[in-house]
Amino acid sequence: MKQLEVQIMGQSYLLGCPDGGDARLLDAVERVDTAMCKIRDGGKVRARDRIAVLAALNLAFDLTDQSARQALAGADNTPAQPSSQPSEKLGALLARLDEALNRDNRLI
Numbered sequence: 001m002k003q004l005e006v007q008i009m010g011q012s013y014l015l016g017c018p019d020g021g022d023a024r025l026l027d028a029v030e031r032v033d034t035a036m037c038k039i040r041d042g043g044k045v046r047a048r049d050r051i052a053v054l055a056a057l058n059l060a061f062d063l064t065d066q067s068a069r070q071a072l073a074g075a076d077n078t079p080a081q082p083s084s085q086p087s088e089k090l091g092a093l094l095a096r097l098d099e100a101l102n103r104d105n106r107l108i
Helices: 022-042 048-076 084-103
Strands: 002-008 011-017
Touching: 002 022, 011 022, 022 048
Parallel strands: none
Antiparallel strands: 002 011
8 A cells, every 4th residue: 555645625635545546636635625625715613623524524515416416317217417406405404504603693
């Protein structure tokens, strides 16, 4: 197993990587870095650990949404159409969280 040094949100990490898995690991690092920077740049969340949790939840949500669409497409042999309903629900949930935090006059 080899080790790769990567940067996520400006911080260096030394990660173990299975032989032949360099490209996949670097792709995963890029996705995580992009997700975390997007949350940080939104300006409402400052703590690195909270940014990491939100990014992980967003990536997991996207993955399960994609899996569900693929399963539906396989079940009826029609191409999967993106659903706006989960995105709308997630957006509404995030808005409610922001509202609750703002009422307490504190941001995460």
